[in-house]
Amino acid sequence: xxxxxxxxxxxKYFKTGRRQVxxxxxxxxxxxxxxxxxxxxxxxxxxxxxxxxxIVRLYKPTSGQVIYDGIDVHKTGSPxxxxxxxxxxxxxxxxYASLNPRMTAGEIIGEAIDIHSQGQKGFKRERVIELLQTxxxxxxLSGRYPHEFSGGQRQRIxxxxxxxxxxxxxxxxxxxxxxxxxxxxxxxxxxxxLQKQKELTYLxxxxxxxxxxxxxNRIAVMxxxxxxxxxxxxxxxxxxxxxxxxxxLSAIPAPDPDLETTSRRVILPGExxxxxxxxxxxxxxxxxxxxxxxxxQTAPVLSEKGSGHxxxxxxx
Amino acid sequence: MxxxxxxxxxxxxxxxxxGEVQALQGVSFDLVMxxxxxxxxxxxxxxxxxxxxxxxxxxxxPGCIVSGQVIFDGQDLLLKNEKEMRKIRGGSIAMxxxxxNTSLNPTLKVGTQIMEVLQxxxxxxxxxxxxxxxxxxxMAGLPDPEMVYKQYPHQLSGxxxxxxxxxxxxxxxxxxLIADEPTTALDVTIQAxxxxxxxxxxxxxxxxxxxxxxxxxxxxxxxxxxxxxxxxKIVESGTAGDIFHxxxxxxxxxxxxxxxxxxxxxKLSPIPGRPPDLINPPQGCxxxxxxxxxxxxxxxxxxxxxxxxxSHQVCCxxxxxxxxxxx
Numbered sequence: 001x002x003x004x005x006x007x008x009x010x011x012k013y014f015k016t017g018r019r020q021v022x023x024x025x026x027x028x029x030x031x032x033x034x035x036x037x038x039x040x041x042x043x044x045x046x047x048x049x050x051x052x053x054x055i056v057r058l059y060k061p062t063s064g065q066v067i068y069d070g071i072d073v074h075k076t077g078s079p080x081x082x083x084x085x086x087x088x089x090x091x092x093x094x095x096y097a098s099l100n101p102r103m104t105a106g107e108i109i110g111e112a113i114d115i116h117s118q119g120q121k122g123f124k125r126e127r128v129i130e131l132l133q134t135x136x137x138x139x140x141l142s143g144r145y146p147h148e149f150s151g152g153q154r155q156r157i158x159x160x161x162x163x164x165x166x167x168x169x170x171x172x173x174x175x176x177x178x179x180x181x182x183x184x185x186x187x188x189x190x191x192x193x194l195q196k197q198k199e200l201t202y203l204x205x206x207x208x209x210x211x212x213x214x215x216x217n218r219i220a221v222m223x224x225x226x227x228x229x230x231x232x233x234x235x236x237x238x239x240x241x242x243x244x245x246x247x248x249l250s251a252i253p254a255p256d257p258d259l260e261t262t263s264r265r266v267i268l269p270g271e272x273x274x275x276x277x278x279x280x281x282x283x284x285x286x287x288x289x290x291x292x293x294x295x296x297q298t299a300p301v302l303s304e305k306g307s308g309h310x311x312x313x314x315x316x
Numbered sequence: 317m318x319x320x321x322x323x324x325x326x327x328x329x330x331x332x333x334x335g336e337v338q339a340l341q342g343v344s345f346d347l348v349m350x351x352x353x354x355x356x357x358x359x360x361x362x363x364x365x366x367x368x369x370x371x372x373x374x375x376x377x378p379g380c381i382v383s384g385q386v387i388f389d390g391q392d393l394l395l396k397n398e399k400e401m402r403k404i405r406g407g408s409i410a411m412x413x414x415x416x417n418t419s420l421n422p423t424l425k426v427g428t429q430i431m432e433v434l435q436x437x438x439x440x441x442x443x444x445x446x447x448x449x450x451x452x453x454x455m456a457g458l459p460d461p462e463m464v465y466k467q468y469p470h471q472l473s474g475x476x477x478x479x480x481x482x483x484x485x486x487x488x489x490x491x492x493l494i495a496d497e498p499t500t501a502l503d504v505t506i507q508a509x510x511x512x513x514x515x516x517x518x519x520x521x522x523x524x525x526x527x528x529x530x531x532x533x534x535x536x537x538x539x540x541x542x543x544x545x546x547x548x549k550i551v552e553s554g555t556a557g558d559i560f561h562x563x564x565x566x567x568x569x570x571x572x573x574x575x576x577x578x579x580x581x582x583k584l585s586p587i588p589g590r591p592p593d594l595i596n597p598p599q600g601c602x603x604x605x606x607x608x609x610x611x612x613x614x615x616x617x618x619x620x621x622x623x624x625x626x627s628h629q630v631c632c633x634x635x636x637x638x639x640x641x642x643x
Contacts, residue, residue: 043503150590180358185574185586214576251508253533254578257556267512268505271473
């Protein structure tokens with residue numbers, strides 16, 4: 001498979017006080033292949049969204065590279081700058097906050113076309129109608145404002161806006177979180193259909209592991225700014241190597257009372273410490289049920305433990 | 317099987333500029349002592365309004381309890397005045413909320429907030445109250461109670477704040493604990509901790525729990541009885557086994573089909589459309605516009621609850637005993 005996005009030693013530190021630095025993304029390296037859906041899961045504050053925003057260039061990294069189809073996207077003065085936005089788009093978590101309340105659906109979608117298609121007037125109208133239909137909205141709704149739509153419909157508009165420039169790669173940042181279960185399924189099916197039609201590549205950021213399992217080919221698990229495990233979906237769910245992944249998988253509530261009572265949950269003590277003061281050693285050692293002396297001394301590196309199965313743990 | 321609380325034909329409206337929203341349209345159920353009952357449904361279906369009406373915490377106006385009864389201890393809570401309700405809230409019925417940041421007072425130490433509950437609801441002599449406060453803090457699974465007692469909410473993490481709120485709820489020694497989406501704002505590993513804690517409390521203290529959630533997985537994991545709400549009505553209720561293994565209402569089946577299941581890789585089948593507008597709810601069954609099995613009668617007359625096996629109740633014309641095609 002061909003690599004579409006390569007992330008190399010990416011770091012993003014936020015200065016939060018005079019002597020405080022928050023290491024939101026702390027040395028991450030992995031690849032995204034063309035045509036796949038890569039899931040990115042982890043607790044809130046682990047750096048998932050920051051990573052997604054760096055990839056689509058909403059943030060500049062502190063160091064490291066994002067290489068999209070051979071182009072270093074953060075290199076200053078690159079002639080590809082605007083052109084790159086045509087290839088990479090993002091759909092955000094909160095459809096109530098990511099659409100301008102003073103623009104109609106048609107204007108929101110049309111704006112993206114305006115920027116990238118260099119003024120072909122009649123074309124725009126048709127294109128907006130086509131996009132609305134693609135995402136399952138009636139073209140007659142293009143004159144309405146975001147507040148006139150439901151959450152699911154708004155997320156469809158956000159998807160239409162992302163599709164307007166015909167991207168190859170979309171970062172979906174928790175696109176389902178704000179939606180109800182029955183509506184989530186509608187959006188998931190839409191994303192899957194679009195991927196087939198348009199050969200899209202997704203980075204699907206989520207904290208809902210059952211949904212990630214449903215939609216993704218490979219899954220990366222993040223903890224405190226680092227990728228701690230990366231594997232194909234089935235491999236990850238059947239043979240999780242990292243103790244954090246194991247605990248998280250066991251904590252997914254299953255919609256079946258029999259499964260729930262028979263399966264033993266691994267209850268982790270404590271909570272993720274914040275990313276301000278990282279102790280030496282593995283970031284997970286204070287909560288890890290299997291931690292040993294070496295876990296407190298040296299930090300494990302992400303390394304390939306089996307074919308395509310990467311984990312950052314001394315014990316696996 | 318002693319009844320703890322019984323809600324009868326509760327109807328609640330909200331006045332808005334666009335008209336009256338019929339948030340609850342005749343909700344009836346019983347809670348059994350020592351049981352965990354989950355209320356599931358999508359946002360806006362009336363789960364939280366039900367809980368708030370039991371506690372008489374509905375903002376009035378715009379809310380208005382049109383009719384119904386909430387019987388607790390043989391008395392109708394809806395007839396009680398504010399002063400009497402204050403004795404019950406935080407005492408025999410306590411509630412925990414989703415948003416810890418807005419439900420804890422940011423200007424008071426955790427200890428002070430717990431002491432407030434004890435001052436209002438506990439007969440203990442003043443000297444023992446602090447001891448009791450420390451006790452509930454450690455019951456809620458917080459490490460180092462003395463320390464937490466002196467901390468402000470912002471000094472605690474999300475999971476710890478939820479535990480602090482549970483400690484406050486426990487301080488009054490409630491017989492019924494209402495938990496409104498207690499884990500929605502939390503990460504999955506922290507969620508597992510809080511659910512474990514709630515289960516322990518139920519076992520050790522015998523507290524009944526009314527758990528409001530949109531997550532079917534959580535309901536399956538913790539509840540022995542489950543009620544499914546749709547558009548201001550309970551459309552199905554039964555044991556967790558009834559609901560998850562043998563769902564009777566097309567809406568319940570639709571919900572279960574729209575969430576991914578472990579080990580199954582088929583396309584999700586979402587429920588088409590979206591929940592109805594409760595200002596002008598559809599005539600007949602509120603679900604018919606989205607229902608794949610709707611019949612002519614569904615559009616005209618609202619279905620009555622039918623009893624299937626045991627305590628399994630379904631509010632659907634398909635389960636009517638004269639229905640042509642039994643579900």
